[in-house]
Amino acid sequence: MTMHELSHKTTLTMADLRRLIRSPEALSMSLFMPTVAFGPQAQQDGVRLRNLVRQGEALLERRGLDQAAINMLLAPLHHRLHDPQLWYQQGLGLALFITPGQFSMYSLPFSVEEQVVVGQHAYVVPLLPLLSGSGSFFVLDLGLQHVSLYHCTRDSIREEAIYPLPPTCAEYLASLDTAKVAQFHAGTSGLSGKEGLVFYGHGAADDTLKDTITHYFKILDQAVLEHLGTQHYPLILAGVEYLQDIYRQVSGYRSIQPGGILGSSAERALDELHQHAWSLVRPLFEQPQQDAFAHYMQMAAADFTRISENLRMVLLAAAIGQVELLFVQPGYQQWGHFDTKTHVIEMHDTPWPHDEDLVNVAIIHTLLHAGMVYPLPATLSKQTHVAALLRY
Numbered sequence: 426m427t428m429h430e431l432s433h434k435t436t437l438t439m440a441d442l443r444r445l446i447r448s449p450e451a452l453s454m455s456l457f458m459p460t461v462a463f464g465p466q467a468q469q470d471g472v473r474l475r476n477l478v479r480q481g482e483a484l485l486e487r488r489g490l491d492q493a494a495i496n497m498l499l500a501p502l503h504h505r506l507h508d509p510q511l512w513y514q515q516g517l518g519l520a521l522f523i524t525p526g527q528f529s530m531y532s533l534p535f536s537v538e539e540q541v542v543v544g545q546h547a548y549v550v551p552l553l554p555l556l557s558g559s560g561s562f563f564v565l566d567l568g569l570q571h572v573s574l575y576h577c578t579r580d581s582i583r584e585e586a587i588y589p590l591p592p593t594c595a596e597y598l599a600s601l602d603t604a605k606v607a608q609f610h611a612g613t614s615g616l617s618g619k620e621g622l623v624f625y626g627h628g629a630a631d632d633t634l635k636d637t638i639t640h641y642f643k644i645l646d647q648a649v650l651e652h653l654g655t656q657h658y659p660l661i662l663a664g665v666e667y668l669q670d671i672y673r674q675v676s677g678y679r680s681i682q683p684g685g686i687l688g689s690s691a692e693r694a695l696d697e698l699h700q701h702a703w704s705l706v707r708p709l710f711e712q713p714q715q716d717a718f719a720h721y722m723q724m725a726a727a728d729f730t731r732i733s734e735n736l737r738m739v740l741l742a743a744a745i746g747q748v749e750l751l752f753v754q755p756g757y758q759q760w761g762h763f764d765t766k767t768h769v770i771e772m773h774d775t776p777w778p779h780d781e782d783l784v785n786v787a788i789i790h791t792l793l794h795a796g797m798v799y800p801l802p803a804t805l806s807k808q809t810h811v812a813a814l815l816r817y
Contacts, residue, residue, distance in 0.1 A: 436576075437520060437531035438656050442555060445522060445529070445547040446789045452488070452498070454481050455548035456521040457537040460512070470512055474519070477541050478502060484543040487778050501528035517581050522547050534561045534578045544781045546789055553755060554578070556798050557714050564702045565649065566690045567664035567672055569594045569638070572645060573690070574652065575698070579710070582699040587652050591644045598637055639671055646676045653678065659709055661702045665689060682706065714799045717750050721814045731817070734809040736783060737770050742815055743787045744768070746794035750814040751787065754801040757810040759783045784811065 435441075456477050460470050478499065485495045496503075502523055518533030524547075535554045542548040554560070564582070566573040570593055576585045591597060653660070660678055662669045663686035673681060686701050693701075725732045733739050736759055742748050744765050760780040761772035773780060788798050791813075805812055 435531060436516060436561070437533055437552065437555065439555065440656070441529070441531060442549060442552060443792070446549060446792055448524060448527070448547065450545045451524045452485075452490075453544060453547050454485065454498070454523045455540075455542045455544075456481060456519075456523075457540045457548075457551050458519050459517065459536045459539070460519050460532075470519075471506070473539065475506060477539060478506070481541040481543065484541065488543060489778070498523060498525060505530070516576070516583070517578075520552070534576060535580065542782065542785075544785070546781065546785060548782065548785055549788055550753075550758075550782065550785050553753065553798070553800055557710075557800050560710055562659040562661065562702070562706045562710075563653065564661045564663055564686070564698060565672075566698070567642075567662060567668045568690060569668070571690070574649065575702075577699060577702055579703055579707075582695060582702075585652070587648045589648055591641065591648060594638055594641045597641045597644075635671070638668070639675055642672045643675045646672070646678065649676075650678055659706050661685060661705055663688075663690065663698060663702075682709075713797075717797060717799055718752070718802050721750055721752070721812065724814055731815045733813045733815060734805075734811060736787065736811050737772075739811055739813045740770060740783060740787050740790070741768055742813065743790035743794070743796070746790075746796075747815050747817065748787075748791045748794070748796045748813045749816045751791045751796060751798045752801040752805065752812045753784055753788065753798065754806050754810045757784055759810075787811065 456474070458470070458473055458477060482495055482499070485498065486492075490498070502521065516532040516534050518535060518537040520531045520533055520537070522529045522531075533552075537551045540548075540551065560578065562577050564575040564577060566575065572587075572590075572593065574585050574587050575582050577583075592600070649660075657680040660681045661684075662672060662681060666685075666687055669685050669687075682705060684705055686698065686705075690698070721732070733742065739748065739751065740763055743751070744763075759772060759782065760774075760776040761770065761783050762777075762780055763770050763783055763786050770783070772783065791798055801810070801812060
């Protein structure tokens with residue numbers, strides 16, 4: 426491995442998060458910033474990132490690093506600051522993690538506040554939405570004249586380019602022979618402005634058109650599979666019913682959701698598509714968190730010795746794998762130092778030069794021991810900042 430292992434920007438996944446927290450303790454710098462896909466503000470993203478890097482350099486200097494050591498640590502980041510590809514097809518946020526020998530860069534499907542943190546661990550607190558009901562899902566809008574893939578979260582929707590994207594079904598048909606093209610246009614002209622093709626019985630013409638669309642969707646499905654990878658994001662189909670039916674029959678993607686959004690995309694606005702899609706996947710994302718909190722409340726009533734709302738106790742329990750569920754109030758920080766060997770905990774009102782955010786440390790140890798982490802429900806936020814259910 427070279428001194429710095431560069432990483433291309435990808436969308437952050439749970440697998441990436443697990444890799445980050447499994448990294449051995451070492452000096453680490455984590456940077457977060459919101460990004461803008463289009464418009465004049467998008468041109469300022471590079472300026473804002475350079476300002477964050479300067480803040481990070483000041484934090485490293487405060488920790489006692491000289492300029493040569495700072496330059497060596499941040500070399501891969503400086504190498505990318507002026508690369509226009511850094512801002513290509515970005516999400517709503519950007520996260521960068523730098524340790525000696527490793528540089529990782531991720532697009533986030535949710536917005537984050539500008540922040541730079543230096544410590545002995547990757548700073549994962551801003552990534553809480555990835556662990557809760559704000560994860561990613563996709564909408565595949567199927568049409569004969571167009572195909573669009575949208576990357577969505579609870580709060581956002583944006584179109585993503587699919588590579589290699591096959592031509593539209595109409596263009597694919599045109600590459601075959603003129604007789605089929607004429608047949609295609611005759612079949613799709615039944616409804617003005619709509620996807621009008623309908624299959625009746627098993628006539629030769631209908632079967633030919635259906636076979637052509639089926640073959641096209643097989644090609645499209647391979648492109649979608651390559652784009653989504655092995656993460657098994659929930660995928661919602663949109664479009665007229667017969668196209669959804671054909672795609673379901675040929676697709677090899679395992680996470681296509683039941684139901685779908687019916688109708689031609691020409692009939693709905695993008696925000697309407699997003700709202701309808703979220704209503705379909707919302708239970709899928711929110712149910713695990715609701716079940717976890719219900720389990721916490723049940724145990725709080727049955728055996729209070731397995732409940733802790735004290736950060737010191739939560740840290741000690743998380744370090745030995747005792748925390749089953751951890752709820753954290755978004756935005757809460759507690760600076761200090763936790764010695765995992767002596768179990769000595771120091772807490773400070775303001776960050777000292779070598780402090781860590783102890784909330785981040787608790788999250789990392791919980792995840793390392795296969796615990797689950799969620800945002801603190803509003804019903805508990807008035808009485809505590811953290812709450813944990815212990816395994817024993």
